[in-house]
Amino acid sequence: MKVPLLDLKAQYADLKAEILPAIEKLCDSQYFILGENVERLECEVAEYCCTTFACGVSSGSDALLISLMVEGIGAGDEVITSPFTFFATGGAIARVGATPVFVDIDPGTFNINADLVEEKITAKTKAIIPVHLYGQCADMDAINKIAAKHGGLVVIENGAQAIGAEYEGGRAGGFGDYGCFSFFPSKNLGAFGDGGIVTTNSEKKYELLKVFRNHGAKPKYYHKYIGGNFRLDALQAVILSIKLKHLDSWSAARQRNAAEYRALFADSKISGEVTMPLKAEHSTRHIYNQFCVLLPKGTRNGVKQVLLDAGIGVDVYYPVPLHLQECFAHLGCKPGDCPVSESVADRIIALPIYPESTKEQRQYVVSTMENALL
Numbered sequence: 001m002k003v004p005l006l007d008l009k010a011q012y013a014d015l016k017a018e019i020l021p022a023i024e025k026l027c028d029s030q031y032f033i034l035g036e037n038v039e040r041l042e043c044e045v046a047e048y049c050c051t052t053f054a055c056g057v058s059s060g061s062d063a064l065l066i067s068l069m070v071e072g073i074g075a076g077d078e079v080i081t082s083p084f085t086f087f088a089t090g091g092a093i094a095r096v097g098a099t100p101v102f103v104d105i106d107p108g109t110f111n112i113n114a115d116l117v118e119e120k121i122t123a124k125t126k127a128i129i130p131v132h133l134y135g136q137c138a139d140m141d142a143i144n145k146i147a148a149k150h151g152g153l154v155v156i157e158n159g160a161q162a163i164g165a166e167y168e169g170g171r172a173g174g175f176g177d178y179g180c181f182s183f184f185p186s187k188n189l190g191a192f193g194d195g196g197i198v199t200t201n202s203e204k205k206y207e208l209l210k211v212f213r214n215h216g217a218k219p220k221y222y223h224k225y226i227g228g229n230f231r232l233d234a235l236q237a238v239i240l241s242i243k244l245k246h247l248d249s250w251s252a253a254r255q256r257n258a259a260e261y262r263a264l265f266a267d268s269k270i271s272g273e274v275t276m277p278l279k280a281e282h283s284t285r286h287i288y289n290q291f292c293v294l295l296p297k298g299t300r301n302g303v304k305q306v307l308l309d310a311g312i313g314v315d316v317y318y319p320v321p322l323h324l325q326e327c328f329a330h331l332g333c334k335p336g337d338c339p340v341s342e343s344v345a346d347r348i349i350a351l352p353i354y355p356e357s358t359k360e361q362r363q364y365v366v367s368t369m370e371n372a373l374l
């Protein structure tokens with residue numbers, strides 16, 4: 001049996017009849033950058049995320065970058081974030097010239113450990129970027145309280161894996177000053193290329209985001225700021241508007257699949273060996289962009305190979321925490337600085353959870369893992 005990690009062709013087959021005519025219409029218009037299709041998507045995403053505004057941008061990475069640029073964060077500033085995430089967060093902080101300060105994660109949720117944030121705050125700290133990893137919100141109440149207590153630090157949510165995720169009933173993207181989302185094809189809401197969006201409840205920030213995504217020009221050819229080309233393509237917006245209507249049903253299917261995995265592992269011979277991802281109490285809607293489990297120490301690479309050989313698509317998000325990446329060596333971090341992130345990075349593995357996957361496929365994954373571990 002084959003079990004791919006993700007099967008976008010299955011999703012496309014369901015939507016092809018809707019998407020192709022919409023693309024043709026856009027091609028007929030020859031209007032490709034920003035415009036009414038992007039504006040419509042921005043309204044739809046703002047509504048979906050329960051925010052007042054959304055500004056379409058070129059990628060999730062650029063969503064993070066532009067948020068930092070709008071805040072004027074740069075050289076001499078520090079930004080606190082999680083080391084256990086995709087590189088883009090650390091990269092955006094470094095690209096504006098600021099210093100990333102890494103705070104270790106919670107061992108259950110793999111999100112930034114809010115209890116450890118305060119001790120890393122200095123006079124230079126300007127912002128906190130929690131990442132809603134794998135589709136589950138970070139502890140936003142605790143983080144917002146810390147940000148408020150320390151003179152209103154900027155809070156930028158990295159929701160690249162978490163569009164539609166909920167925390168105590170509120171939605172990802174609406175807790176901080178900015179919510180950054182990615183439409184990379186493998187995300188829960190994926191474009192046919194790169195794309196992203198920034199949500200905010202501040203009209204002032206929204207207006208600045210629109211200026212910064214267009215080289216800081218307002219009006220055209222008059223540059224008060226140095227921004228960049230962070231614009232979203234109309235073609236992506238057209239496709240995303242169609243897909244957004246299906247997002248809730250896909251998220252529900254992912255939740256069902258996660259529940260099936262939990263039940264299958266609980267009944268398996270390896271129930272004591274494989275640790276399921278913790279669904280935190282505050283996390284009222286986990287959208288499972290990934291379903292990542294922890295393997296016993298020292299077994300990950302072997303198990304991964306057995307699964308791959310059996311035709312099961314698995315991957316490791318992420319094998320090297322950011323504080324140990326070569327490009328951040330100058331920050332002087334060393335192994336042991338974020339022990340939970342380092343241990344999780346050695347033991348984590350992502351299993352197929354995409355909406356169209358079947359129970360038989362999950363049974364095969366679990367039984368193959370039994371064989372690998374016993």
Ligand SMILES: *Cc1c(COP(=O)(O)O)cnc(C)c1O
Pocket residue numbers: 059060061062085086088089131158160161181182183184194195196
């Ligand atoms: C995907 C992702 C990004 C980057 O998004 P792009 O659209 O690929 O630039 C950033 N952070 C996290 C956690 C992600 O999963």
